[in-house]
Amino acid sequence: MKSFHSSDVVVIGGGASGCATAYYLSKKGASVTIVEREGIATQASGYSAGMLNPLTGIGIPGGLQNLAKMSFRLHQELWNSLIDETGFNFHPEKVSTIDLLFEESEIPSLENIRKTYETEDGFESYWLEKSELDAIKPSLSPEVKKGLYTWGNCSLDSMILTKAFANSAMNLLGFLITGNVTGIESQGGRVTAVITRDGKIDCGAVVFASGPWSAEGEEWLNICIPVTPLKGQIIRTKLQSVETQPSHDFNGSGISLYRKRDGLIWVGATEENVGFDQSQTAEAKRHLLTNAIRIMPEIKNSEVVIHTVCLRPITPDWLPIIGKAPGWENVWLNTGAGKKGILLCPAMGKATADLVVSDNTDVPIQGFDPIRFQ
Ligand SMILES: Cc1cc2nc3c(=O)[nH]c(=O)nc-3n(C[C@H](O)[C@H](O)[C@H](O)COP(=O)(O)OP(=O)(O)OC[C@H]3O[C@@H](n4cnc5c(N)ncnc54)[C@H](O)[C@@H]3O)c2cc1C
Structure with missing residues (x-):
């Protein structure tokens, strides 16, 4: 097969x-090519x-504690x-959240959270x-009995953040190819090229960062990459009156309400073990709306404007996979960030680029290390 590009x-x-x-690779002076089959941030990172x-x-x-703190x-x-x-403004900001208690039995676990926030610089809780x-x-x-206020977490637009990372890399020695990687070529424990339908791309090293689809690489590399999808649906609702936009985010009744810059309230998220199915379901919408109304009855009068679905990349121990692919000299895995992939992406990206x-x-x-699953 002919190669049409090298990196x-x-x-x-x-x-x-x-x-x-x-x-991070481009900041270190490496020429880097992202191969993406759907478009930058078109999967969970965009939604x-x-x-x-x-x-x-x-x-x-x-x-996960140290990695999470460093990434933050x-x-x-x-x-x-x-x-x-x-020029990509992903609007990072600090947020205040109230965890709402419907049952007194929830107090001990929230009290632990309060103590954690209380002792951490840059955070508060009461x-x-x-x-x-x-x-x-x-x-x-009126069912709500008590609330735990926390301040110090951040919120941003993950689609724009992801595009900003890509754009920054492209401004240096980066290159983006729209294509589906279907295999690799290798010689003596080194990958020499990745294969796409349009031909092969010669390379000095490969990073697998293919999210919930990472296990596709198992066959090519003959190693275990146990990443599976966990479906999540979010609905974005518009309250009838803008004056009634809430002043905080809320958690409670098994869901979260996020105030977003688009003026909508996002209600999320489901956690469904249904493989790679990415269909919107009426059942999820009903579940999210019912619990959102339980928190804030005004949501009864809102309109659902957008309904999104995407897949989290989950590992058996819920920890990410970062490191060299066992048995390979120039293959690296950076995947399995689960429910925290936006928080963790700078630390995971930096670690992988460093390695x-x-x-x-x-x-x-x-x-x-991926070795733990072999
Ligand atoms: C509903 C929901 C809410 C979430 N909320 C948060 C949150 O608030 N905070 C947080 O930190 N995290 C959150 N997450 C988790 C976070 O979104 C993910 O952990 C993160 O986006 C994973 O990023 P990724 O790059 O590993 O995977 P993805 O974003 O899925 O990207 C992988 C990419 O690889 C491409 N690809 C796969 N195989 C190939 C191939 N063979 N060839 C070419 N391209 C390929 C795919 O097209 C895809 O674009 C949420 C997830 C969900 C589902």
């Missing part, structure tokens, strides 16, 4: 993981809720220069009594 590094996948990797919460979630506290810091360090350099919650507009459900270029990184990636 120091080929990154397979133009989501947040792949584009952040390309960004996530865009929340950066480094203090709670699966693996925090635990194996890297985000804030690069935002201004990335926006200035590319309890709100029912009388304080009653003053919030639009009104919350590709110098086999060493200051990013805390202990516990994420």
